[in-house]
Amino acid sequence: MTFGPPDHISDLDTLPRMPVWVTSARAETLEDVAFLSGAALNHLHLVLGRAEVPQALLRDRIALRAAEACLAFSGRSERAGELRDAVHLLRPGDLPGPAGETYLHWRRSVEWPVSIKALDRALPTIEPGQIAAWLDAGKGARVCRGVMVLETVLTEAPRTDVAALILADTAIAQALGWDHLVPLLAAGLKRADLRKRGDDLRFACHRALISSAVEAVRLSTELARRAAHLKAVAPKLRAKGAGEAVDMFLTRDAVAPSALPLPDRAARRLCDRLVELGAVRELTGRDTFRLYGV
Structure with a gap:
């Protein structure tokens, strides 16, 4: 996609x-x-x-x-x-x-x-x-x-x-x-x-x-x-499964990295990258057990 x-x-x-x-x-x-x-x-x-x-x-x-x-x-x-x-x-x-x-x-x-x-x-x-x-x-x-x-x-x-x-x-x-x-x-x-x-x-x-x-x-x-911005930055994502991850963010209030269709480390990197791009926010303010959403 x-x-x-x-x-x-x-x-x-x-x-x-x-x-x-x-x-x-x-x-x-x-x-x-x-x-x-x-x-x-x-x-x-x-x-x-x-x-x-x-x-x-x-x-x-x-x-x-x-x-x-x-x-x-x-x-x-x-x-x-x-x-x-x-x-x-x-x-x-x-x-x-x-x-x-x-x-x-x-x-x-x-x-x-x-x-x-x-x-x-x-x-x-x-x-x-x-x-x-x-x-x-x-x-x-x-x-x-x-x-x-x-x-x-x-x-x-x-x-x-x-x-x-x-x-x-x-x-x-x-x-x-x-x-x-x-x-x-x-x-x-x-x-x-x-x-x-x-x-x-x-x-x-x-x-x-x-x-x-x-x-x-x-x-x-x-x-x-915010959804328009997420879609606009999606082509910059290189991770395999990034398209499915974007779909999840566009339909769910919050997403845990473990729920994404990527290995754990890759999922966390993808979330960090989306935060850097201003496309999603980290919702908990914690260093662990984080949740992300548009």
């Missing part, structure tokens, strides 16, 4: 920016916040349709934020670095622990196109029939479907915050015609919001979607630039 620099790297600046009136408006009523969340989701829909945006990488990074939020809801303190360690430094036979499991639920939920089978992989402790039944609870307008799924799951299974939020995001993705789930609700909600019902929950979810869509658009622009 070969890569070349984008024909017009400056074209990345043409990615549509979220209108200021969406980010600065203060919604006081359910009608107002619903209008703004619709505008924000429509704008995100346009950005997600752009070829410059590394979609799998974007979803994987947003999944990390969703996992952080869910752990905070349950009173745990693990942050992004600890979650990356829990998953990416696992050895065969190791268990990821509760925090790592939460992160894996979210990572698996965004990895495959939306389907009951894919959700069963992400939520293996829930019967596929139950997953389908909860998704069927979503009726009405697009965001309302997600809110109804969230409320139904939280009411019937109060201790399943992660599953409830994954299925609610799934309902919204299906309503918007997206092939993959994009985690949006968890990072924008507060712990107290999960106890709300009816219009109060709808208001909180619309508000969460606005803030998360704004952040997703910002992150899309950032990752599009």
Whole structure:
């Protein structure tokens, strides 16, 4: 596989920016916040349709934020670095622990196109029939479907915050015609919001979607630039297997050198070279057990 620099790297600046009136408006009523969340989701829909945006990488990074939020809801303190360690430094036979499991639920939920089978992989402790039944609870307008799924799951299974939020995001993705789930609700909600019902929950979810869509658009622009740079420097890499390694960096939030399709020493050299070229970053700040990402 070969890569070349984008024909017009400056074209990345043409990615549509979220209108200021969406980010600065203060919604006081359910009608107002619903209008703004619709505008924000429509704008995100346009950005997600752009070829410059590394979609799998974007979803994987947003999944990390969703996992952080869910752990905070349950009173745990693990942050992004600890979650990356829990998953990416696992050895065969190791268990990821509760925090790592939460992160894996979210990572698996965004990895495959939306389907009951894919959700069963992400939520293996829930019967596929139950997953389908909860998704069927979503009726009405697009965001309302997600809110109804969230409320139904939280009411019937109060201790399943992660599953409830994954299925609610799934309902919204299906309503918007997206092939993959994009985690949006968890990072924008507060712990107290999960106890709300009816219009109060709808208001909180619309508000969460606005803030998360704004952040997703910002992150899309950032990752599009960084991905373009990685593709531009890829021809300078001499190591055998470098093309496959670049593909991994373009689809994963973090990569351990041991996961790359190269011998250990060659993998570490490749990562160091990519850091020198400004194409990836070392994410841990450690001298050993390092992780790298775009």
